[in-house]
Amino acid sequence: MPVPTTAPTTESLTTWLAERIALYLTRQPAEIDPDVPLAEYGLDSVAALSLCGDIEDDFDLVIEPTAAWDYPTVHALAGHLMAEFAADTAQGGGA
């Protein structure tokens, strides 16, 4: 799965998240409604922790391991990550 090489946008993050979550759930990305809680698709609490690890690895961004619990849909999580990227860039961390 390609990792975005340019600065992420809400749109690219939404696509990336839907694709990654689809892999976790062995579904098609198109089946993941960005406004439906991930737990409703059967993404368990531990897999949600894994997802946050993937985000850290692929985007080189440190986030709370529970981010996917607190922002439980694709849209909510993408929005949260955009805010984190902005904060990270503002601190000179780069993304």
Added chain:
Amino acid sequence: MLTGTEPESTHATTAATPDGRGAPGQEARAAARVAEVDRRLGDPTDERNELSYARLVEADEAGELCAAGERALDELRLGADFVPGAEGGSLERLDTLVRVMRQVFRRDVALGLGYGVTSFMAAVNVWTSGDAAQRARLARILTDGGKVSVAYHELAHGNDFTRNEFAARPAEEGGYLLSGAKQVINNAGRADAWVLFSRTDPAPGSRSHSVLFVERAGLDTDTWQVLPRYDTVGVRGCHLSGLRFDHTRVPAASLVGAAGQGVDTALRAFQLTRAALPGMAVGTTDTALRTVVCFALGRRLYRRSVMEIPHATATLSGAFVDLLTCDSLSLAATRAVHLLPEQTSVLAAATKYLVPKLLTDTLHDLSIVLGARFYLRDGEHGIFQKHLRDLPVLSLGHAGSAACQATIIPQLSRLARRSWFHDEPAPAELFRPHAELPEIPFDRLALTGGRDGLSATLVAAADTPPAATGEERAVQGLVATLVDELRQVQEASRALAPEDRTALAGPAAFALADRYALLLAASSAIGVRQQALRDGSDAFLADPAWLAAALHRIARRLGRRPAALPASVDARVHEEVLRRFHARGSYDLYDTPLVG
């Protein structure tokens, strides 16, 4: 330096921790407490003792906890051992709690669970996330000899507890209204308080549950009831029942931590119990081994004692070695809670997965030597069948074996990419059974790790100069085999597909978690032996023989075909099995003098 005349402590066991935070005298207090509990419970092989194996088996047959046992533990104020020093109790070190409870577990698993460990499982939630008032209240209950139930379980949902339905709804007048049932809860009917895992939000997900600490006194008795007791295969004396609430009002101050933090609290707090509980049952298997050694020495078959039959001798030595392996992993996991809390999530899960499994396998092997006697419910060997029935309960409960593997599996790929073959080895203090420790840093326990200093101890052990003796060479060869195994686990973990990093992972992912747990056990044993060699305090643990035997058994469990060990290894281990039997020394890392 003018101040250089200050005398140094010459007593190795009271050396302070490197950061100096440990209270001096920890080890002396630990050893004294272990001896005190053993003395009060008395010689279990003496039938005149009200806490003899014979009486404990009788209580089990009657389906009751041994009353004399409960009385003795009351007198010992065992509840205070579950309360951290900061809260006024005597819990300083988690490895010490394991040693103390081992004295109870070697006599009766039901008493160990039913009197105390259930309360400890409940308590860790409050120690981890409770406020000062809740911690003080809980400390008071436990030090006064009261019990607390840990009420997470709902039969319909098993370890999938984010689906739990038991509800605590905010009441209009403040506080919460409890509705629903909890099932198979130890001491539900006689506890002074319960820790209730409750749904506080109807939405799906991991922020919809909260932990409530609810005291029984003051509840409207018309709105709740204790459900009928369950009959079980083992731990038949335990009071396993359930609770049903129907709009029971509880105060707002019952909430432990913030609303919606229940899953978070559970995953952090239960690292303590996952690390500590399995090692307690080393005492149970110690008794089983002692019982079979006694049998093997006394019984004559084929014109010789059973102890002279090679298969029997090898089985007993293997059982002892496995106990040392289990205790090494238990030691590393419990001390990691103090020293490497950020890494404990995986290590505690591996311990809770592997140790009960190894101990159960050991009991099975021993039962073959005991022959038909293992099937008898009374008489001299009756305790064996009771322990055999009781032990599997440790693999159940809030973290079943599969649930523990499911905690490890999602973290494997990250460990493989970032940690293995990169991380620094674990600190020496992790492997020193008598060394002092800083307080338990409850606030540093993490949901996921990503670092693994323990396996780095294995990797570092491969980098040693050529060995001089056959036994040392055997150890080196086995270390090389296990490092190769870690490399293979790393490759397979890197290749895990995302769907194999969830609770619904395929069987191959579960097998990887099993192999990794065995490698952590091997690393622990290596670390224990290295430190014993350095400290010079325990000649047997410093000897390569037990380590060679332990690693050999682990390698075979991993499907490897290691070269045969030098004959001196078997001889050394066998000699120690007999020595500890006659000297009444415990079959674990401590060689604790036992009253019987």
